[in-house]
Amino acid sequence: MRRESYRDRALVVRTHDFGEADRIIVLLTRNHGIRRGVAKGVRRSKSRFGSRLQHFVDIDVQLYPGRNLESVTGADTVAYYGSGIIDDYERYTAACAALESAERLATAAQEGDPWLFDHLTETLARMQQxxxxxxxxxxxxxxxxxxxxxxxxxxxxxxxxxxxxxxxxxxxxxxxxxxxxxxxxxxxxxxxxxxxxxxxxxxxxxxxxxxxxxxxxxxxxxxxxxxxxxxxxxxxxxxxxxxxxxxxx
Ligand SMILES: [Zn+2]
Structure with missing residues (x-):
């Protein structure tokens, strides 16, 4: 099987720390559905893109397919929706519930769904205020x-x-x-x-x-x-x- 890296827009729906410096990231991508990836070394302070791999950041991400997990090899910020959300308890819990529900909906659909991704980013923007x-x-x-x-x-x-x-x-x-x-x-x-x-x-x-x-x-x-x-x-x-x-x- 030929494996090539690819880029897509994505929102982080879940993260888990893994090992000493790595992080497992669950992404809702715009065109490839739910993807699970590992971002190596991102918890070290000199990581180039670790800070972008968090909730409420719309990223342009580069992924390399692996056997179980993909590797996250790059991420650029497209938009940040955290301000107005992360410092407000009600907005924060509602926004987290939207991310969690989007993950479950995308998992049930089992395919990429640009509408769901776009609808989620619009919802986060609305949630900010x-x-x-x-x-x-x-x-x-x-x-x-x-x-x-x-x-x-x-x-x-x-x-x-x-x-x-x-x-x-x-x-x-x-x-x-x-x-x-x-x-x-x-x-x-x-x-x-x-x-x-x-x-x-x-x-x-x-x-x-x-x-x-x-x-x-x-x-x-x-x-x-x-x-x-x-x-x-x-x-x-x-x-x-x-x-x-x-x-x-
Ligand atoms: Zn009836």
Missing amino acids: TKHPTVVLDGFLLQAMTHAGWAPSLFDCAQCGAPGPHHAFHPAIGGAACVQCRPPGSAEVPEEALHLMWLLNHSHWPAALQLVESAEGGHLSTTAHRLTRAHLQWHLEQKVTSLGVMDQT
């Missing part, structure tokens, strides 16, 4: 699920198509549920929470933020976050299960 980090995270997750083909139905009943608004939600049937279709264990939700998710999924940011800043906004955004996470979790588990089944056949 938002007053509502969790809402920005939910917008990222909803749009990423729509891109993956798992968009929750947020108005019509996901099962029978009866027009909403409805007051129940269950990931197993694909989102909103009417009174006839709601499965046991459905979450009882205010219709405005589903409307907030719909606005976020369609990038109607000003209208979404207006709703979040209304009197009921705190409650609505908490509910929207819970449903978004539940929907993501359910679909990632389905995906992992179906990949496991495919591996066995």
Whole structure:
């Protein structure tokens, strides 16, 4: 097998220290999906590019394929999104959750996805100055699920198509549920929470933020976050299960 080094844009989604001076880096690349690489010697102070191999840096990276791990042989900074994020606890945790979710989505897709990479960098840029980090995270997750083909139905009943608004939600049937279709264990939700998710999924940011800043906004955004996470979790588990089944056949 011919092995040649290649370049790609990437965001660091995880790092682990390895040995005395090396670091294992998990990258979401723009065109090659998730890549795991080792950056040798980067924890030494004279390392040329060690400081760029961290969260929230958009890098132009050079990788050399290896048997298990690739070697990171160079990295140039394209953009730095850390300012405004690393010194703000809420933005930091929401941004980390976006990176972690992007890693899981990219792993489930098993191929390069420039849209996901671009959408993640836009989300980090938005995160740097938002007053509502969790809402920005939910917008990222909803749009990423729509891109993956798992968009929750947020108005019509996901099962029978009866027009909403409805007051129940269950990931197993694909989102909103009417009174006839709601499965046991459905979450009882205010219709405005589903409307907030719909606005976020369609990038109607000003209208979404207006709703979040209304009197009921705190409650609505908490509910929207819970449903978004539940929907993501359910679909990632389905995906992992179906990949496991495919591996066995
Ligand atoms: Zn129905």
